[in-house]
Amino acid sequence: MSLPRIGITEGDPAGIGPEIARKAMSDARVREVCEPLVYGSAQSFTPGVLSAQAGHAACETIVRAVRDAQAGAIQGIATAPINKEALALAGLPWRGHTEMLAELTHAPRVAMMFWSEKLRVVLATIHIPLSAVPAALTIESVADIIELTHRELPRFGIARPRIAMAGLNPHAGEHGLLGTEETDVLDPAVARSAKAGIDIAGPFPGDTIFLRAMRGEFDVVVACYHDQGLIPIKMAAFGQAVNVTLGLPIIRTSVDHGTAFDIAGKGTADPESMVQAVLLAAKLAAG
Numbered sequence: 001m002s003l004p005r006i007g008i009t010e011g012d013p014a015g016i017g018p019e020i021a022r023k024a025m026s027d028a029r030v031r032e033v034c035e036p037l038v039y040g041s042a043q044s045f046t047p048g049v050l051s052a053q054a055g056h057a058a059c060e061t062i063v064r065a066v067r068d069a070q071a072g073a074i075q076g077i078a079t080a081p082i083n084k085e086a087l088a089l090a091g092l093p094w095r096g097h098t099e100m101l102a103e104l105t106h107a108p109r110v111a112m113m114f115w116s117e118k119l120r121v122v123l124a125t126i127h128i129p130l131s132a133v134p135a136a137l138t139i140e141s142v143a144d145i146i147e148l149t150h151r152e153l154p155r156f157g158i159a160r161p162r163i164a165m166a167g168l169n170p171h172a173g174e175h176g177l178l179g180t181e182e183t184d185v186l187d188p189a190v191a192r193s194a195k196a197g198i199d200i201a202g203p204f205p206g207d208t209i210f211l212r213a214m215r216g217e218f219d220v221v222v223a224c225y226h227d228q229g230l231i232p233i234k235m236a237a238f239g240q241a242v243n244v245t246l247g248l249p250i251i252r253t254s255v256d257h258g259t260a261f262d263i264a265g266k267g268t269a270d271p272e273s274m275v276q277a278v279l280l281a282a283k284l285a286a287g
Contacts, residue, residue, distance in 0.1 A: 003034050004075035004285035006278055007065040010040040014047055014054045015259025016269035017080030023271035024078075024278050034282035037074060039065045047265025055086030062097070066104045069250040076251030076281035080274060083259045084127070095127040098245055101252055110247035111148050113220075114229065114256060115156065115280065116237035119213055120220040121229040122149045122246065133225045134181055137168065142189035145222055150198045152246040153220060155284060164209050164218040165190050165202030166228060172205045186224075210236075239270060242277045251284045253277040 008025060011017030018040060025036040041057035062082075068074045084095050094100040102110045113122045124145045125136045146163060153161035165186055169179030176183050186203040193200045202209070206223075210232035213221045223229030233241050234256060243254040255273040263269055 004282055005073070006034045006036055006281045006285065007068060007074040007077045008036055008038045008274070008278060009061050009065050009077060009079045010038065010058075011061075011080030012054050012058045012083040012086055012259045013041045013043070014045040014049050014051065014086075015081060015083060015261055015264050017058075017082075017259065019264075019267065019269045020255070020271040020274040021080050023269075024274040027271070027275050027278075030275060030278050030282075033279060034285070036278060048261040050083065050086055050089070050261070052086065052089035052091070055083065055088070055090030055092060058082045058086065059090065059092055059100070062100060063104065066101065066250065070105070075285035076253070078274065078277040078281045079252065079254040081255055081257060081259045083261075097243075097252070097254060098126055101245055101248055101250075105249050107248050109144055109148055110245055111145050113149070113152075113244045113246050114233040114241045115244050116233065116241040118236045118240075119210060119233055121210070121233045122220055122222050123226060123229050124222055125225050127226065130225060130227075134168065137181060137185050137224060139185055139188045139192065142186060142222075143192045146189065146193040146198060146200055147196070148247050149220060149222060150193070150200075158219050160199055161219040162217070163193075163198065163200045164204055164213060164221045165200060166206045166209050166221055166223045167203035168206075168224040170205070170207075172203045181224075239272045240276055241273065242280045244280070251281050253281040253284075 008021045010021045021038050039061045045054050065077045098112050111122050112126050168181045173179045173182035182203050190200050241256040245252045
């Protein structure tokens with residue numbers, strides 16, 4: 001049986017992406033499970049220098065890989081990190097891969113999940129200011145993320161995922177004493193999802209729910225905002241965690257870190273998260 005072809009995009013060409021993409025491509029573990037193909041820019045860029053040109057190049061690389069995945073030329077994509085400032089300098093409307101890939105593939109509903117053996121986290125909101133999070137959390141949006149998580153996790157070997165909802169406020173709001181988002185939004189969203197047959201509980205205080213999941217009580221935690229979810233996953237499994245976009249018609253995984261301009265071009269970047277991203281993409285592609 002032939003191995004799946006996995007495209008590895010280099011991300012921002014001025015960051016560590018090109019280095020970790022090449023290292024991952026040559027890793028024996030990667031070559032054992034897939035045929036890796038690197039997508040990069042033909043242009044040369046100075047390592048560690050932010051530029052609109054690098055932002056454009058990163059975008060063009062992703063577009064090529066997505067088109068190949070849609071055409072069936074590759075069976076999945078593992079992406080090295082892009083730089084949000086470079087995308088903005090280039091005049092591009094996206095703040096990250098998740099938003100870009102959703103538009104390129106016309107996916108109506110997507111979510112960012114971080115996967116590791118120790119802990120799994122799905123984000124209810126992603127690249128928005130913290131001040132905008134309460135308004136972005138609606139009963140419909142949260143229930144949609146819960147349903148998407150329930151539907152997608154069986155692909156990862158969890159037939160009936162046990163989902164926990166993290167609260168937004170300290171102590172999950174203390175029944176409205178410390179905030180009303182739990183009673184007004186999260187409680188109804190959880191109730192709606194449970195009524196639909198989903199194994200969902202919460203909202204629980206954010207200071208303990210991730211530990212409870214790591215101890216085996218839950219398979220995945222839905223976090224209300226970016227850093228609420230990424231701090232525990234990076235504390236638990238930095239370098240081993242894989243970013244996965246749920247809801248796409250193609251397979252896409254990524255690293256759990258950024259472009260690291262401070263060490264770009266020095267040859268010292270650790271490729272392990274890139275390797276893990278490729279391995280997971282290959283596993284998903286193989287079914």
